[in-house]
Amino acid sequence: AQSVTQLGSHVSVSEGALVLLRCNYSSSVPPYLFWYVQYPNQGLQLLLKYTTGATLVKGINGFEAEFKKSETSFHLTKPSAHMSDAAEYFCAVSLYNQGGKLIFGQGTELSVKP
Amino acid sequence: EPEVTQTPSHQVTQMGQEVILRCVPISNHLYFYWYRQILGQKVEFLVSFYNNEISEKSEIFDDQFSVERPDGSNFTLKIRSTKLEDSAMYFCASNPGPSYEQYFGPGTRLTVT
Numbered sequence: 001a002q003s004v005t006q007l008g009s010h011v012s013v014s015e016g017a018l019v020l021l022r023c024n025y026s027s028s029v030p031p032y033l034f035w036y037v038q039y040p041n042q043g044l045q046l047l048l049k050y051t052t053g054a055t056l057v058k059g060i061n062g063f064e065a066e067f068k069k070s071e072t073s074f075h076l077t078k079p080s081a082h083m084s085d086a087a088e089y090f091c092a093v094s095l096y097n098q099g100g101k102l103i104f105g106q107g108t109e110l111s112v113k114p
Numbered sequence: 115e116p117e118v119t120q121t122p123s124h125q126v127t128q129m130g131q132e133v134i135l136r137c138v139p140i141s142n143h144l145y146f147y148w149y150r151q152i153l154g155q156k157v158e159f160l161v162s163f164y165n166n167e168i169s170e171k172s173e174i175f176d177d178q179f180s181v182e183r184p185d186g187s188n189f190t191l192k193i194r195s196t197k198l199e200d201s202a203m204y205f206c207a208s209n210p211g212p213s214y215e216q217y218f219g220p221g222t223r224l225t226v227t
Contacts, residue, residue, distance in 0.1 A: 034215065043205060044157070044218040051213065090157060100145060100212025101170055104157040 002027040002093050006105035014113045019063075019078040021108045023091030026072065031093040033074040034102065035065055038088040047089075050074065061085070086112045116140040118219035120206050126225045127196055135191045135222045137206030146189045147207040147216060148181065150174070157205065163189065196226045 007022040025031060035047040048059025055067040061084075065076045074091060091105040119138045127133050139146050148160040161171045163181055180192045189208075193200055203223050207216040 032213065036218075043220040044207075046215050046217075049215055092157075094212070100209065100214075100216070101147065101159045101162050102149070102157075102207075102216060103159065106156045 002031060002095060002103050004091050004093050004103055004105035006089075006091050006108050008108055009106060010109045010111070012111040012113060013081045015083055016080050019076070019081045019085065019110065021076040021089050021091075021110065023065075023074045023076065023105060024072055025074060025091075025093045027093060027095065029095060030069075031095055033065075033067060034092040034094070035059065035063070035074075035076050036090045036092060036104075038090065038107075040087075044090065047076070081110075081112045083112050083114065086110055116217075118206055118208055118217050120204075120219035120222050122222060123220065124223045124225070126227065129198060129226055130195050133193050133196055133224065135193075135204050135206075135224070137189045137191070137219055138187050139189055139206065139208030140217055141187070143208035143210050143217075145169075145209050145212060146181075146183070148191045149205045149207065149218075150202040151205065151221075152199075152202045160191070160204075193224075196224075198226050200224060201226045 003026045005024045033050040036044040048057050050057050050067045058064045063078045088107050090107045092102040094102050121136045146163045149157050151157045159172050161175045162169045178194045182190050203221045205221045206219040209216045
């Protein structure tokens with residue numbers, strides 16, 4: 001069965017600093033990988049996704065993630081944090097041959113200090 | 115841009131009561147999902163629905179839960195007899211197929227007292 005682990009339930013960075021949110025997955029077959037963002041009292045918004053092809057994927061708001069099969073990782077990065085990036089970030093995995101259900105990690109709350 | 119909508123945004127109910135949470139998926143999408151998020155915890159898959167039947171359900175989705183697509187636009191989640199532990203945010207999602215990204219609604223916050 002697939003699973004997702006997000007290291008660090010809370011990450012705090014200064015404005016302008018690098019953002020690195022870690023995600024490792026477990027899957028018996030090549031998965032599809034996603035990062036979603038959740039702002040307070042809102043739903044989930046897709047940041048970026050990896051299905052096939054290029055392993056470095058770019059998303060909205062300057063975020064990107066790299067699929068590393070050998071490390072079973074899909075870490076999310078942004079070169080320079082902005083105050084508006086403060087939110088909860090969820091990594092998720094799905095298997096296209098299992099109806100597409102998403103399995104989410106525990107989430108990482110990102111705080112950005114001025 | 116098309117979006118998934120959910121009603122109500124907040125539902126308060128007493129333990130043992132039935133609740134129906136409503137969702138309108140994006141019109142050309144074929145796959146529909148319900149997830150829940152208990153306060154402070156991760157988002158959990160409940161059920162997926164395709165071609166008017168459940169395609170997969172989780173252990174959480176027991177006999178107290180049911181889903182229905184009563185017409186061409188709505189997708190509902192019914193909890194027959196609510197428990198305190200059903201208090202959570204419930205998200206509906208849809209996509210054109212299982213290999214596509216899922217679009218989430220804003221959620222319904224269910225509070226069981």
